[in-house]
Amino acid sequence: MIGIIGGSGLYSGLESLGGEERLVRTVFGDMKVMVGNNFVFVSRHGNPPVPPHMVKYHANMDVFRALRVDKVVAISSVGSLVSEIKPGDLLVPDDLLDFTGRVWTYHNEKPVHVNLYEPFCPSLRDTLNEIGGVKIGGTYATTKGPQFETRAEANMLKMLGAKVVGMTVAPEARLARELNICYQPICPVVNYVDGNTTHQNTIDMVKKMEDNIARVVNALIERESV
Numbered sequence: 001m002i003g004i005i006g007g008s009g010l011y012s013g014l015e016s017l018g019g020e021e022r023l024v025r026t027v028f029g030d031m032k033v034m035v036g037n038n039f040v041f042v043s044r045h046g047n048p049p050v051p052p053h054m055v056k057y058h059a060n061m062d063v064f065r066a067l068r069v070d071k072v073v074a075i076s077s078v079g080s081l082v083s084e085i086k087p088g089d090l091l092v093p094d095d096l097l098d099f100t101g102r103v104w105t106y107h108n109e110k111p112v113h114v115n116l117y118e119p120f121c122p123s124l125r126d127t128l129n130e131i132g133g134v135k136i137g138g139t140y141a142t143t144k145g146p147q148f149e150t151r152a153e154a155n156m157l158k159m160l161g162a163k164v165v166g167m168t169v170a171p172e173a174r175l176a177r178e179l180n181i182c183y184q185p186i187c188p189v190v191n192y193v194d195g196n197t198t199h200q201n202t203i204d205m206v207k208k209m210e211d212n213i214a215r216v217v218n219a220l221i222e223r224e225s226v
């Protein structure tokens with residue numbers, strides 16, 4: 001069974017797989033999820049949706065622990081910092097920079113240090129590469145948002161080697177590692193990081209990419225269920 005984190009727009013792409021809504025109890029609160037024979041889907045931002053800095057990351061990841069899911073893919077929209085990664089691409093990154101400025105852990109009572117040298121899941125990346133229609137590799141920089149980046153911030157991220165930037169992956173990757181969940185983002189590239197970016201045009205690009213996102217996710221579910 002594989003876990004999927006994404007926006008509500010993916011529901012329509014998963015309905016044909018026979019999932020049903022279920023209420024799952026966690027220590028961080030009750031969570032509504034869609035559960036199928038071979039997948040568990042969590043809507044990252046909830047309903048009604050909350051901004052990235054208000055997402056219940058601990059509860060979202062704990063749902064997968066409760067349901068014994070050990071592999072998770074996360075759909076996370078990004079802006080591109082480099083010309084070779086274009087709006088409309090699906091990027092599967094392999095490294096992470098965290099600029100959220102927050103501590104993401106389940107271990108608040110005693111020191112527990114997990115190895116995050118390889119933050120994402122190599123086996124899921126291999127499978128996604130076999131499915132095709134994605135670009136493999138590159139560093140994802142996570143900022144805290146909810147505003148987009150300044151010109152100086154974008155230039156800094158480029159100097160540090162980041163290829164794309166978003167607001168949600170670092171918390172999920174860190175918490176997933178503490179739960180021994182193999183976690184891999186799939187990133188719809190919705191804009192270049194520049195002065196032309198607006199909230200609406202990023203939403204419009206995601207809409208254009210929904211069919212391709214659903215194709216990749218459905219293919220991944222089928223392969224992981226074998």
